[in-house]
Amino acid sequence: MAVVRKILTESIKIVILASVLSTIGGIGIESLKTKIAFLLPMIIMLPAINDMIGDFGTIISSKFTTLLYLGKLNEKWWNSKELGELFKIIAAVALISAVYMGVLSNVIALLKGFSFNLIIALKVLTVAIMSTASLVMIIFFVSIIGGLFVYKNGSDPDNFLAPITTGLADFGSLLLFALMIRFLF
């Protein structure tokens, strides 16, 4: 029972915090649920976008922390070649992923009988790209500023950045998703 107790005591707070953040993001979706129900591609895209932004949060924070520990980052982080390279890779993968997700959601909606409408298809693609691009930028910025701050104070950025960026990603992706649906559709 020692393992059970250890897992429960160490995990419960952070799992509740991360899940509650996502749940708060879901309030925006709940207010638009009847609208979303008629937009099949958006429903199809919802779990994927939430997951994808969270993945980028984990990747950016872990890579950034590794660069810090390897001594490849300092006060003048904007001059770092490695950070620039990381940004380029993340931006390229994020853009391709967003387009793939938008196109795949439209195709599956079409296969499920959703009548094709070019304007809606383009709007779905816009939501995917805009949400991904803006949140990846925010996560990058938070990782740099927060990571350097925590590191300078002698703490391990790994323990701080992963929960904060994934939480921000979950909460932000749903909120942005809801806002874009409200204004674009």
Next chain:
Amino acid sequence: MLSKDFKEIFTAEMISITGGVLAGAMLAFYVDELILIPGMMILFPGYLEMRNAISGSMVSRLGSALHMGTTTPYVKGNKFAAENIAAVFILSLVVAFVLAAIAYGATYFIFHQSTLKIFLIALIAVIISNLIENMISLYTTFWLFRKGHDPNNIMGPYITTIGDIISVGGLVIATTVVLWL
């Protein structure tokens, strides 16, 4: 020439997105039933996050224990694995209850419509997805290790991908059962 980092991140993301979209397709198929329950769209993202966080941590713990040699890659008679499964089950039930309470409270105070059925749906969904996902995670982690692979490199994207599909499936079954009752 594409860098190793690009290839690894890109491959993992493509797999993850495909799984997420498949989960979304399942969700779309049952959306008419799901939106009948007030608070379902509030519960949904937190529920997915919880499943992925809990299962992700479990496979990570199993991977570390296998590498350190503190457990064997066999399910039968494995106390460490049994205790992990028990802990994950209890943790999921507690967090599901908390999420259902938030969904209930939010719909009650913000949207002025709520139903206690959301608690039953959350608990049934967690039990169904736990039974399937945890067993798959456990057996796959051990199988990969026995075949000479590092579960830490493979199980992360794999668990979030199958986790989304199983979790949405569990939620759909739970909603159908509760609406039928």
